[in-house]
Amino acid sequence: MDLSAELSEFLRSRRARLKPQDVGLPDFGRHRRVPGLRREELAQLAGVSVAYYTRLEQGNGRNVSMEVLDAIARALRLSETERAHLTHLARPTAKKRQRAAVTNRPQQVRPGLRHMLDAMEGVPAVLVGRRLDILAWNRMARALLSDFEALEPHERNVARRLFLDPGVRDLYVDWECKAVEVVSLLRLYAGRCPDDPELLALVGELTVRSEEFGVLWAAHTVADKGHGTNRLRHPLVGELTLGYETMRVAGGDPDLMLVTYQAEPDSPSAEGLRMLARWGVDEPADA
CATH class of the missing domain: 3.30.450.180 (Beta-Lactamase)
Structure with missing residues (x-):
């Protein structure tokens, strides 16, 4: 499974479910071209640059810090489970890869x-x-x-x-x-x-x-x-x-x-x- 694509689609889906009024922003009604928040609005709420957030939403999560992920999670109003999922997608560590390799072994019930x-x-x-x-x-x-x-x-x-x-x-x-x-x-x-x-x-x-x-x-x-x-x-x-x-x-x-x-x-x-x-x-x- 392509983690970059998963990260991109997850962020887009979470952004699309938020309305401007949900986060205290003005709603321009029918003049909005996209469902949910714009990238610029989400970046502003998270306190990061639009270019940085755009790269992340395009699946480029290399070297993203936990502080930035936490800020984006707050802006997107993610649940604790969603926050953990975002971290798994954006920061796949070697330990997680090793755990994933274990899945090739059949599970045993004692x-x-x-x-x-x-x-x-x-x-x-x-x-x-x-x-x-x-x-x-x-x-x-x-x-x-x-x-x-x-x-x-x-x-x-x-x-x-x-x-x-x-x-x-x-x-x-x-x-x-x-x-x-x-x-x-x-x-x-x-x-x-x-x-x-x-x-x-x-x-x-x-x-x-x-x-x-x-x-x-x-x-x-x-x-x-x-x-x-x-x-x-x-x-x-x-x-x-x-x-x-x-x-x-x-x-x-x-x-x-x-x-x-x-x-x-x-x-x-x-x-x-x-x-x-x-x-x-x-x-x-x-x-």
């Missing part, structure tokens, strides 16, 4: 982690790795989300299933929101590991096979997976409203995440999970 998943009875849980690959799951996750065991290994990927599997699309009540979240996570990973060949292959495949993915990928939104709520339309127990929590797994692999799902106590969704626990996995979610 036996202890698998035992932990199995012990989490009543709590759907999955281990998600690089590129949002689904590496391990417990019985409840299989009953709630999908029959992962019936899938080929390359098909066990959150993004691939969300955009290419109609059954998974139907599972999410707010599919559009879930799609934005997933693409934003892939974008964040791409900034950290731009040389990952499997990521490039995945993005290429999804761009060709899903117009919706292509549109979202071009938007350059980035977000880290943390916590939130998913509304699911389960074929066996009906609609479920479940919170999810994401935790990084210690042990030397920064790209391994544990994701768990839970319902509010004494809610209809909690009863739905109990029903799934009783029924087991004879009929998984997308059967």
Whole structure:
């Protein structure tokens, strides 16, 4: 992945989403030729020369200081996640390149982690790795989300299933929101590991096979997976409203995440999970 092009497109997309009135500048309405702020306006807000900012937006981030990046991030009103993404794109260090090289090695799930998943009875849980690959799951996750065991290994990927599997699309009540979240996570990973060949292959495949993915990928939104709520339309127990929590797994692999799902106590969704626990996995979610 070309970091210079990524840096250029990211800065342009962030500048385009800001309106002059958002930053206290006069708006000349229909006389503006570009969406969002002009380069000159952004440079003024960041306290850098127009020529300097133009070079940066053209993808030339060589020798840019953290002070300048922080000033541009403030002017663009970037979130903390977006700031980190900007830094990954503009200042790719040797250490980051070394980490990216590690992505060619298959990820391993320790036996202890698998035992932990199995012990989490009543709590759907999955281990998600690089590129949002689904590496391990417990019985409840299989009953709630999908029959992962019936899938080929390359098909066990959150993004691939969300955009290419109609059954998974139907599972999410707010599919559009879930799609934005997933693409934003892939974008964040791409900034950290731009040389990952499997990521490039995945993005290429999804761009060709899903117009919706292509549109979202071009938007350059980035977000880290943390916590939130998913509304699911389960074929066996009906609609479920479940919170999810994401935790990084210690042990030397920064790209391994544990994701768990839970319902509010004494809610209809909690009863739905109990029903799934009783029924087991004879009929998984997308059967």
